[in-house]
Amino acid sequence: MNAQPYLSQLFSLDGRVALVTGGSSGIGRAIAGALARAGAGVVVVARREDQLIATIDELTSEGCRAGWVSGDLGSRDGVRAAAEAAAAVFGEPDILVNSADVNLRPPMDELGEDVWDTTMTVNLEAPFLLGQRFGPGMAERGFGRIIHVTSQQAHRAFVRSGAYGVSKGALESLARSQAEAWSPYGVTCNTLVPGFVMTPLNARLSSDPEKVAALAERTMVGRNGLAEDFAGAAVWLAGRSSAYVTGQSIHVDGGFSVH
Numbered sequence: 001m002n003a004q005p006y007l008s009q010l011f012s013l014d015g016r017v018a019l020v021t022g023g024s025s026g027i028g029r030a031i032a033g034a035l036a037r038a039g040a041g042v043v044v045v046a047r048r049e050d051q052l053i054a055t056i057d058e059l060t061s062e063g064c065r066a067g068w069v070s071g072d073l074g075s076r077d078g079v080r081a082a083a084e085a086a087a088a089v090f091g092e093p094d095i096l097v098n099s100a101d102v103n104l105r106p107p108m109d110e111l112g113e114d115v116w117d118t119t120m121t122v123n124l125e126a127p128f129l130l131g132q133r134f135g136p137g138m139a140e141r142g143f144g145r146i147i148h149v150t151s152q153q154a155h156r157a158f159v160r161s162g163a164y165g166v167s168k169g170a171l172e173s174l175a176r177s178q179a180e181a182w183s184p185y186g187v188t189c190n191t192l193v194p195g196f197v198m199t200p201l202n203a204r205l206s207s208d209p210e211k212v213a214a215l216a217e218r219t220m221v222g223r224n225g226l227a228e229d230f231a232g233a234a235v236w237l238a239g240r241s242s243a244y245v246t247g248q249s250i251h252v253d254g255g256f257s258v259h
């Protein structure tokens, strides 16, 4: 028996177009790679060109369809400009992944309006504006997948969550509102919820072996997350076989959240 046709029917992203913010590093990069290897044309949005080029070179060298846009999601105009530039690469996206974030964590007493504003703009407003830009078109075409990357800090305080945790909690609420609006038209909206994943985002914490080991112990699997752990969940959520899953927060955390 050849399982390939059945697997393709469930999971292939052939012919789809995906936009992945923060797709040049860490979890976003792993998701962008997974979607591209599953057949989607993928456009990656972030600021640093060298990281973008390295990501896209890796994918195109494997025969994937991939492009990049250098854009700053730290202002509403920046988000709008990045959205238009991204849509110009392979056309309007069928799949939108919001993985870009900022992770600023001053003590609560010192959390100023600047940190609050930056955090909310990149972590919450950008996903909202990109949803407003692309969600209605997906609904009109009868297929869409919006995937936000949130955090365990949407559910619990953790090492001075501050504005970051608030932005992630609101992002999960946004996913439910988007799901309510567009699911009747074939557009699902869900969030992937990481625990602790060794990426450049948390370089400082990752460099403390004792803390890293203590965090690994809090999982059920017995290790911290890797960016690659998100590949399968992202392909599934981006494809047709997850059509009946919407408005959900899916923890990819080795059991961290339930231990």
Ligand SMILES: NC(=O)c1ccc[n+]([C@@H]2O[C@H](COP(=O)([O-])OP(=O)(O)OC[C@H]3O[C@@H](n4cnc5c(N)ncnc54)[C@H](OP(=O)(O)O)[C@@H]3O)[C@@H](O)[C@H]2O)c1
Pocket: 021, 022, 023, 024, 025, 026, 027, 028, 029, 045, 046, 047, 048, 049, 051, 071, 072, 073, 074, 098, 099, 100, 101, 102, 122, 149, 150, 151, 152, 194, 195, 196, 197, 198, 199, 200, 201, 202
């Ligand atoms: N790693 C973890 O333990 C962990 C845990 C919970 C949740 N998460 C979530 O997972 C997602 C990915 O995190 P990660 O660990 O993979 O982070 P990462 O490796 O630091 O990647 C962050 C990405 O966002 C981009 N970015 C940041 N600010 C931007 C801006 N203003 N405009 C455009 N792009 C911007 C970065 O590229 P440029 O800097 O070049 O712009 C980079 O591509 C985030 O939403 C994060 O909150 C991670």
